[in-house]
Amino acid sequence: MIVAERKPMAEIIEMVKDCSRVLVLACRGCVTVCSAGGEREAAALASLIRLGMKKQGKTIQIIEGSLVRQCDKEYIDAIDAWNGQYDAIVSTACGVGVNFIANLRKDTMVYPALNTSFFGGSAEQGVWTEQCAGCGNCVLHLTGGLCPVARCAKSLMNGPCGGSVGGRCEINKNTECIWQSIHDRLGSFDRQSQMETIAPIRDWSTAGHGGPRKTVRTDLTIS
Amino acid sequence: MSFEPKITLFSCHYASQQSCAEKGKELQQLGFPATITLVRVPCTGKVQVTTLLQAFEDGADGVYVVGCPVDGCHNIKGSVRAAKRVAAVKKALEELDVESGRIEMFHLPRGLHPEFVAAGVAMDKKIRALGPSPFQS
Numbered sequence: 001m002i003v004a005e006r007k008p009m010a011e012i013i014e015m016v017k018d019c020s021r022v023l024v025l026a027c028r029g030c031v032t033v034c035s036a037g038g039e040r041e042a043a044a045l046a047s048l049i050r051l052g053m054k055k056q057g058k059t060i061q062i063i064e065g066s067l068v069r070q071c072d073k074e075y076i077d078a079i080d081a082w083n084g085q086y087d088a089i090v091s092t093a094c095g096v097g098v099n100f101i102a103n104l105r106k107d108t109m110v111y112p113a114l115n116t117s118f119f120g121g122s123a124e125q126g127v128w129t130e131q132c133a134g135c136g137n138c139v140l141h142l143t144g145g146l147c148p149v150a151r152c153a154k155s156l157m158n159g160p161c162g163g164s165v166g167g168r169c170e171i172n173k174n175t176e177c178i179w180q181s182i183h184d185r186l187g188s189f190d191r192q193s194q195m196e197t198i199a200p201i202r203d204w205s206t207a208g209h210g211g212p213r214k215t216v217r218t219d220l221t222i223s
Numbered sequence: 224m225s226f227e228p229k230i231t232l233f234s235c236h237y238a239s240q241q242s243c244a245e246k247g248k249e250l251q252q253l254g255f256p257a258t259i260t261l262v263r264v265p266c267t268g269k270v271q272v273t274t275l276l277q278a279f280e281d282g283a284d285g286v287y288v289v290g291c292p293v294d295g296c297h298n299i300k301g302s303v304r305a306a307k308r309v310a311a312v313k314k315a316l317e318e319l320d321v322e323s324g325r326i327e328m329f330h331l332p333r334g335l336h337p338e339f340v341a342a343g344v345a346m347d348k349k350i351r352a353l354g355p356s357p358f359q360s
Contacts, residue, residue, distance in 0.1 A: 009318035040273070044315075047276035052319050054280075054358045 001030035001121070002094045003128045004037060004114040006045065013052040015111040016090060019060060022049065023086035024113070025079070025101075026066035027093035034128050037092030037114050039066050045092060045113055070097025076104045119150070136206030136213060142194060144185035149207075151178035157199035228350040230259045231278040232343070233305075234289040235267045237297050237333040244335060253340045256347035266290075268301025275312045275326060279358055285350035286312075287327040289342060295332070302330055322353050 006012075016022050024046045032038030046062045053060040063085055067075045070093035079089070079101070088109040091098045095116040102110050118130040133150035139157070140147060149155045153171035159179030163170025167180040186192045206213070234242075242250050242261055251257070264270055267290035278286045288309055290302030306328045313323035327349075329342045 009315065010320075013319075040271070043273045044276060047273055047280060048315055048319065051276065051279055051358050055319060055321065 001033050001119070002096070002116060003034045003118050003120040003130075004031050004094050004116045006036060006041065006092075007113060007115055009048055009052055012045070012049065012090065012111070012113055013056075016049060016053070016060065016088060017056070017058075019087040021061045021063070021086045023063045023065055023079075023082050023089045024049070025070070025089050025091045025093070026064070027070045027091070027097050028066055029069040029071065029093070031092060031094055031114065034120075034122070035126075037094070039064075042066065042092045042113075045090070049090070067093075067097075069093075071100055073100070073104060076100055079105065079108075133207070135204070136208075137203070139199070142197075142199075143182045144189070144191075146178055146182050146185060148178055148182065151176075157202055226351060226355060228258045228284040228347065228355075229282055230256070230285045230287070230343075230346055230350055231281075231283040232259050232261045232287055232289060232346075233264055233267060233270050233274070233278075234261060235291060235297070235301065236263050236265060237291055238267075238289045238331045238339065239263055240333060241335050241339050249335075250340065253337075255340050255343045258347050258350075259343050266296075266298045266301035267305035268296075268298055268303075270305050270308060272308050272311055272315075275308065276315075279325075279356065282356070282359065284356040284359075285325045285327075285346055285353070287329060287342070287346050289329045289331050289339065292330045292332060297333075306330070321357055324349060325353060325356065 024042050026039045026042035027037050035041060042064055046064050050060060050062060063082055065082060067078055069075050070091060088111060089101060090111050090113050091101060092113045094114065095112065098110055098112045101108060119132040119134055120128045120130045123129045130150050132147055135149045148157060148159055152159055153169050154161060160177050164177040164180055167177050169175040169177045183192055183195060186194055239261060267288050270288060275286055288305050290305045291297055293303055296302040309326055309328040312326050316323045316325060327346060331338045331342065
């Protein structure tokens with residue numbers, strides 16, 4: 001899922017300081033699962049915005065709404081139910097959702113309530129960790145299913161580096177050295193010799209360094 | 224002009240049993256501050272962040288939660304969850320540049336005991352010192 005966390009309230013209050021009516025729009029997709037931007041978090045945010053504005057001697061009317069997702073045109077269309085009732089939308093979706101609203105509603109001001117962090121999973125209740133960098137050229141078949149792009153601090157393709165000590169990363173001792181884990185995991189399948197194959201210099205153009213990416217499935221397109 | 228605070232207390236019915244004694248009069252007789260409005264909940268684990276924020280929106284100058292002891296919650300983890308939510312609201316208040324001491328968590332034993340009154344007296348004293356809520360328009 002896409003993992004995100006709420007922006008500092010001072011930043012959000014600054015965004016809406018000139019608004020008198022705001023639609024706080026939750027997303028029932030990934031950000032609900034990572035407890036950053038679902039209906040519950042949006043309700044808390046609405047309360048905090050009202051309190052923050054009140055502290056500044058202002059009043060603000062907030063409508064709370066939610067969409068199934070904010071990353072599909074069909075769901076964005078549901079925003080029309082609140083037409084004329086707000087000056088701006090504060091979206092608790094990930095950055096994709098904010099972009100989609102901006103793309104599809106030319107006359108609507110939309111603000112992000114979250115900082116979109118990474119693609120990750122739930123390590124334990126209340127803890128999420130990065131697992132994938134969305135680099136567009138997966139090497140997991142070579143690394144025992146563990147991603148060196150997302151989980152090595154240096155995104156090394158031929159690890160580990162010299163800073164790996166006791167299975168921990170030199171950048172952060174609380175982080176596992178993923179290359180040590182790749183070695184151990186490949187070893188458990190008697191495949192550690194795979195690591196002796198030198199990976200070629202990587203073409204990062206699929207990772208966004210070649211500009212915004214796009215996927216087209218012509219078997220699915222209508223036009 | 225003297226300031227009479229409005230304080231909202233969320234307490235589980237185990238920790239707040241004393242509020243039922245003597246037809247509800249015993250707390251008053253023991254000096255429980257009249258500035259405190261008690262909201263009894265089945266378990267403080269039921270109290271959400273939004274519940275606590277709503278109390279401030281409704282005009283509370285201070286809010287506190289009284290739940291079971293950390294290692295003795297009737298519902299195992301309810302009061303621990305409540306404490307984490309109180310901590311989350313403290314952090315949010317700080318983000319709004321408001322004193323985090325306006326909300327507190329207490330873990331108290333069930334039954335009739337002086338600590339329940341003492342916690343109320345302590346909150347009343349603290350909120351009086353902090354003054355009116357900055358959220359009053």
